Amino acid sequence: MNAFFMEQKNKNYANSEYMVRTGEKIDSKRIWEIRNHPLSRQYSGNPEAIPWKQHQNWFERKYFAGADNHFFVLEKSGEETIGYCRLDFDSEHNHYIVSVAIDPQFHGQGLGNFLLSETIVKFNGSKNLAAEIQKENIVSVKLFQKNNFKILSEDEKNYYLKYTYLN
Numbered sequence: 001m002n003a004f005f006m007e008q009k010n011k012n013y014a015n016s017e018y019m020v021r022t023g024e025k026i027d028s029k030r031i032w033e034i035r036n037h038p039l040s041r042q043y044s045g046n047p048e049a050i051p052w053k054q055h056q057n058w059f060e061r062k063y064f065a066g067a068d069n070h071f072f073v074l075e076k077s078g079e080e081t082i083g084y085c086r087l088d089f090d091s092e093h094n095h096y097i098v099s100v101a102i103d104p105q106f107h108g109q110g111l112g113n114f115l116l117s118e119t120i121v122k123f124n125g126s127k128n129l130a131a132e133i134q135k136e137n138i139v140s141v142k143l144f145q146k147n148n149f150k151i152l153s154e155d156e157k158n159y160y161l162k163y164t165y166l167n
């Protein structure tokens with residue numbers, strides 16, 4: 001599916017109180033809070049809580065030191081950042097690895113879908129996207145498949161998915 005059709009799928013939250021925008025330094029604290037919530041860590045590659053100082057160093061180096069890494073956030077108007085979608089470049093495979101998380105208070109309302117689909121449209125990259133999802137993470141597998149990520153391979157624990165930009 002191309003970017004035009006992805007846009008059509010977003011109509012439920014388009015022009016609503018929710019907005020997806022490019023991430024900024026000011027988002028660091030909320031990203032840390034969302035990432036450290038036990039429900040966000042449940043299926044993470046590293047399920048440990050990250051200390052604030054460690055997060056800050058990582059965040060600065062990852063996104064604000066010139067590397068080809070990007071992130072978008074979901075904002076509720078008049079409130080705060082309630083989700084993030086990271087696109088981290090993997091030079092070995094020449095694709096961006098996507099990870100997405102929504103503040104658990106807002107789960108199950110289609111907002112993960114809005115964030116991921118808007119991110120794909122706004123990023124509009126020239127390289128493919130990839131995701132590594134634990135098989136037990138049913139919601140996430142559904143979310144990525146709904147957004148046209150295809151399962152390329154699997155092992156005992158994970159599915160490995162890929163999204164190809166058509167333009």
Ligand SMILES: CC(C)(COP(=O)(O)OP(=O)(O)OC[C@H]1O[C@@H](n2cnc3c(N)ncnc32)[C@H](O)[C@@H]1OP(=O)(O)O)[C@@H](O)C(=O)NCCC(=O)NCCS
Binds near residue numbers: 099107111131137
């Ligand atoms: C994955 C995550 C971002 C999904 O966010 P969300 O806003 O709750 O998801 P949505 O409401 O957009 O739902 C996505 C799909 O999952 C389904 N879903 C949502 N909650 C569900 C539940 N409790 N049980 C079964 N399916 C569920 C939805 O129905 C939807 O599928 P559909 O469109 O076919 O109906 C969120 O669960 C999260 O932050 N998880 C922790 C981090 C994580 O695991 N990230 C993924 C690895 S990168």
